[in-house]
Amino acid sequence: MNRQIDFDCHEFLDNTNLAILEISLPEEDGIERSYEWLLIGKESLHIKRMLLKTRDSSSSVQERFFNLGFLKYNSQSGVFIEATAKDLHHLEHKGCDDIPKEYLSAVNAYLIENLVV
Numbered sequence: 001m002n003r004q005i006d007f008d009c010h011e012f013l014d015n016t017n018l019a020i021l022e023i024s025l026p027e028e029d030g031i032e033r034s035y036e037w038l039l040i041g042k043e044s045l046h047i048k049r050m051l052l053k054t055r056d057s058s059s060s061v062q063e064r065f066f067n068l069g070f071l072k073y074n075s076q077s078g079v080f081i082e083a084t085a086k087d088l089h090h091l092e093h094k095g096c097d098d099i100p101k102e103y104l105s106a107v108n109a110y111l112i113e114n115l116v117v
Helices: 101-115
Strands: 008-014 018-025 034-041 046-050 052-057 062-066 069-073 077-082 088-094
Touching: 008 069, 018 077, 018 101, 034 101, 046 101
Parallel strands: none
Antiparallel strands: 008 018, 008 088, 018 034, 034 046, 052 062, 062 069, 069 077, 077 088
């Protein structure tokens, strides 16, 4: 059975090693829309949930602080600094229409296993 979970993409940042997605799950029975940030390891397609701690925004730059690190991005590019390893990842800010199908499949499987009852 290939169950599909309905989700919307809001942000997609990508490089050769990892991808970061902000998605939302639709409202159901009065439950508010749920927003999630996900970190995808491209080699294994392993997904980690990024728990948002704080955020800061201006008209040109967005900053997000997560349990897994710090993300700063604008409309064209971004940088993610891992909390534990302090590795710096330069990212390209892409449109959600450009997400590869294998990422979408991995996110769907992750949502079925971890977030959706």
